[in-house]
Amino acid sequence: MKKIAALTLTTALVSSLTFSSAFAFTDVEEGQAAAISALQDRGIVSGIDKDHFVPKGKISYAQTIQMIVKGMNLNLDTLRFIKQPLASDIFTNIPNDAWYADAFIIAHYNGMNIPKDVNPNATITREQFGEMLVRALEKKGNFPLVKMFIPIKDEAQITPEYQGALQRLLLYKIAELDKAGMFNPKADLTRGEAAGWIYNAIRVLETHIQKPTPIEDVSVTVEKVNDDVNKVTLSRGQKPNSGYSIAIQNVRFDQNGQAVISYTLQDPKPDTMYAEVITEAKAVTYVSSAYKAVAEPAAAN
Template identity: 45%
Template sequence: MKTTRKLVLVSAATLLALSIAGQALAATPTFSDIANSTAKKEIQSLQERGFVAGYNVLEFRPEQILTTAEGTSMITNTLQLSLAAISFIKAPVASEIFKNVKDDVWYSEAFINAHYNDVQLPADLNPAAPLTREQFTAYLMQGLEKAGNFPMVKLSPQPIADEADIDPIYQGGIQRSLFYKVNILGADTKFEPKKAITRAEAAIMAFRAREVLEAQLANPVPAE
């Protein structure tokens, strides 16, 4: 009887140890393709918090171009945009808002959440189309300012070498992203607005936006 009881106790302890080890292992970042990425720290942090996912458990594909669906999902997840504070008579569906977005696919909810949190995505967008740097910046800033209820700020516009290439509708968002240091220009002060953004570049911006949001939520500057 004593032997049996000892075996039961040992088995229970072993199972507990294996369970804890398994949980720790599951929480460990598993992307094997970000070791040499300039966004390694940001990607790992976002993954650990459940804000980003890879193509599978091993691949984030940091240098791959970010699609509109991926970018919208990254923005809504990182900023935790949701419908929690909104009441509806009928539950919204993506296909009634966006011409080319299907219902019940992995990105449907992200588009709904973005739309109802003032992210100004065009109704005729293509979820598979690449996002440019100016587009992702504008959408990210719209989501950030909604999530944090930021005040209007008086900006002294930063000089941008290729400002003439920026679409005027994105200009304000880009300048605000520079003000909050979500974007940081290099020595050449170029923004490259029309360049398709990579998943790594987007992750860095999303990480910075999350930090700005958390600072605002911890010590709110009231909107006027």
């Protein structure tokens, strides 16, 4: 089995659209301008030409899937396939050479609820878009569960299986009810509304998902001192000045015959002068030759 490369989305939001972040759309209202401009800069949306976004125009199913997949940065990086998946393997009405085919494949394998016989040119309702957007967002991580219920006056019109996702859509503050407390679930979503929801979802994602701190490589070198003792050197490699260091905190001997050496790293302190001399940041300890030396970062206090 081989891992296929992540399917990239190189087509525009609509196949005939052009993209240029150098221009501001003249038909976008002030309340939507920031969201649409931000998404345009990220290559998530584009206009029908350099001056017009048509925010009140309806959005198709194909445009929806493309926008959500790009906005939530969904991909197939962690999946393996016997053969490269095709849209025709999953959907009856999605041509393999369509500009949106890759997006439908990615959406399907990321758990978005798309009917097998979906019409890519059909318009999409507010409840359909909201449900898929929440599913895509929650695919990116674990979000706090708020035990709160928002009353929706037209709740009876919401498709039952969408109710939970739409409650979370409102709790995440991705969308809001109108002044009458209505969600209008069966109404077609507009391009401007879709952009606003995607923009808000990205903000939720970036607020709640912390990027992992890069782990710096630390090498372990073992030199024999005598038959009973080894010299162990932990090294961060060559650094531009002496402000970089590594300190050994403790050595733990486990039942697997390992000497686990815990260490901390120190980087140059702000407003401190260091000699600009290439220096190897390293630390040395000695352990019994009966144990295999391994290193791990010390637990944070």
